[in-house]
Amino acid sequence: MQQSEILIVGGGLVGAAIAYGAASAGASVTLLDQGDIAHRASRGNFGLVWVQSKGDGFPAYARWSRDAAAHWPRLARDLLELTGVDVALENAGGFWIGFSEAEIEARGAMLAGISKATGGTPYEVLDRRELKARLPAIGPKVAGGTFCPLDGQANPLMTLHALHAGLKKRGARIVSGVDIATVAHRGGNGEFEAASKDGRTWRAARIVLAAGLSNRELAPQVGLHAPVSPSRGQVLITERLKPFLPYPTNKARQTHEGTVQLGSSTEDVGLDDSTTVPAIETLARRGIATFPVLSDARLVRAWGALRVMTPDGSPIYQESSSHPGAFVATSHSGVSLAAAHAYVLGPWMAGFAKEPDGFAEFAGERYLDPSRSFSNAH
Amino acid sequence: MHTDIAPARPALFASDEDPGFDAVRIQFEDRTLCVRGGTTVAAALLLHGAGPFRTTPVKSSARAPYCMMGVCFECLVEIDGKASRQACLAMVRDGMVIKRQHGASALDLCREGERHGC
Numbered sequence: 185m186q187q188s189e190i191l192i193v194g195g196g197l198v199g200a201a202i203a204y205g206a207a208s209a210g211a212s213v214t215l216l217d218q219g220d221i222a223h224r225a226s227r228g229n230f231g232l233v234w235v236q237s238k239g240d241g242f243p244a245y246a247r248w249s250r251d252a253a254a255h256w257p258r259l260a261r262d263l264l265e266l267t268g269v270d271v272a273l274e275n276a277g278g279f280w281i282g283f284s285e286a287e288i289e290a291r292g293a294m295l296a297g298i299s300k301a302t303g304g305t306p307y308e309v310l311d312r313r314e315l316k317a318r319l320p321a322i323g324p325k326v327a328g329g330t331f332c333p334l335d336g337q338a339n340p341l342m343t344l345h346a347l348h349a350g351l352k353k354r355g356a357r358i359v360s361g362v363d364i365a366t367v368a369h370r371g372g373n374g375e376f377e378a379a380s381k382d383g384r385t386w387r388a389a390r391i392v393l394a395a396g397l398s399n400r401e402l403a404p405q406v407g408l409h410a411p412v413s414p415s416r417g418q419v420l421i422t423e424r425l426k427p428f429l430p431y432p433t434n435k436a437r438q439t440h441e442g443t444v445q446l447g448s449s450t451e452d453v454g455l456d457d458s459t460t461v462p463a464i465e466t467l468a469r470r471g472i473a474t475f476p477v478l479s480d481a482r483l484v485r486a487w488g489a490l491r492v493m494t495p496d497g498s499p500i501y502q503e504s505s506s507h508p509g510a511f512v513a514t515s516h517s518g519v520s521l522a523a524a525h526a527y528v529l530g531p532w533m534a535g536f537a538k539e540p541d542g543f544a545e546f547a548g549e550r551y552l553d554p555s556r557s558f559s560n561a562h
Numbered sequence: 563m564h565t566d567i568a569p570a571r572p573a574l575f576a577s578d579e580d581p582g583f584d585a586v587r588i589q590f591e592d593r594t595l596c597v598r599g600g601t602t603v604a605a606a607l608l609l610h611g612a613g614p615f616r617t618t619p620v621k622s623s624a625r626a627p628y629c630m631m632g633v634c635f636e637c638l639v640e641i642d643g644k645a646s647r648q649a650c651l652a653m654v655r656d657g658m659v660i661k662r663q664h665g666a667s668a669l670d671l672c673r674e675g676e677r678h679g680c
Binding site: 484 | 619620635646665666667668669670
């Protein structure tokens with residue numbers, strides 16, 4: 185049995201960011217990472233730092249996404265200074281691309297609503313000519329789009345690597361290959377205990393459940409509710425190409441190294457993270473309709489990954505009321521929200537800051553309200 | 563920032579077989595090579611001391627074939643004007659023009675008859 189001040193269950197982007205923030209604030213942190221059998225949503229992430237359209241009908245989430253993007257430059261800078269790892273953050277804005285006037289009109293109305301509800305989130309609605317002036321590679325079927333200057337992109341694998349490297353520099357303990365089966369409060373000494381399937385245990389005064397899809401089973405053990413389910417996304421990857429796409433878009437982004445990623449599907453297929461021909465065909469056709477020059481590009485890879493999806497697509501952040509000191513954090517936006525997870529959730533969950541204002545809205549019990557219905561289409 | 567690549571060097575591999583009656587002529591950079599028909603571009607170039615086939619997109623370091631079976635993408639060359647072809651998967655053809663692949667492929671934003679971005 186090993187002790188520290190705070191245990192983080194889950195070493196993906198969400199858990200590692202919270203752990204990094206907690207350790208940077210001065211906490212003694214132990215991060216329990218599952219290892220190779222994990223579903224590892226963080227390894228399949230598309231890499232957008234995305235603000236526009238997040239939190240339609242949920243202003244607290246819209247504000248949270250907007251403010252999270254504003255924290256990102258600090259995170260990228262801190263990680264570079266501390267670890268030497270460049271996470272390739274670009275935050276000059278991003279485009280959503282539409283194929284019909286009706287689609288663009290609906291999109292504009294939604295962004296107007298979000299901007300009003302959040303007290304101002306900048307965006308532009310662009311007709312075809314305006315979009316073409318800024319993204320010359322768009323094809324003839326593109327009808328227009330929207331732009332948000334707060335959007336951006338980062339390399340998800342380098343971000344995860346940098347967070348883990350940063351944790352080690354901050355003196356945190358990272359334990360790999362840990363499959364946590366149970367979490368419990370040990371009343372006598374007021375500590376939480378996490379036990380692995382192979383019988384090892386860890387104890388701390390605080391515990392954070394950031395275990396992706398496993399939060400569904402772990403959260404109820406400490407009085408929390410996190411009804412997450414898998415949503416498969418498939419992604420297509422081209423060979424490295426000379427730069428042609430200066431901004432990320434909702435349908436494609438070009439990485440720092442030249443690779444173009446085409447994404448993504450949204451499928452309800454349980455824990456199956458394989459790829460399928462129909463989804464790949466759809467992504468390729470849509471990619472070429474968006475940017476016809478890609479018809480010359482060679483594809484080198486495809487993958488499927490499982491988003492950790494809540495019923496309304498918005499995060500759950502909560503301290504247990506029945507087991508104070510136990511927290512749950514779950515979101516499918518591990519890259520977009522990484523900096524807020526580090527600098528806001530980390531100090532809060534480690535006990536250095538009070539619960540952020542308005543966070544009651546992120547409690548998992550909202551899904552138990554019979555008068556509300558939820559959709560996570562995105 | 564292209565790495566300097568020496569134009570010719572002794573071949574790492576040799577073949578006892580004469581190119582024979584099915585020989586084809588291919589061009590590699592400024593050299594014309596007489597190679598055996600029915601072989602891959604990668605094999606033909608390795609037998610003729612081609613040296614590095616390409617430079618990498620990010621750091622411009624030199625690369626040559628590694629897996630010879632279509633997996634590693636280290637053997638990329640430009641073949642008849644098409645960028646980033648896998649030399650280990652392309653068969654030699656008489657008159658084929660092959661060049662080293664320097665860095666990433668460029669997408670042609672100004673193709674004739676289409677106005678992608680011009």
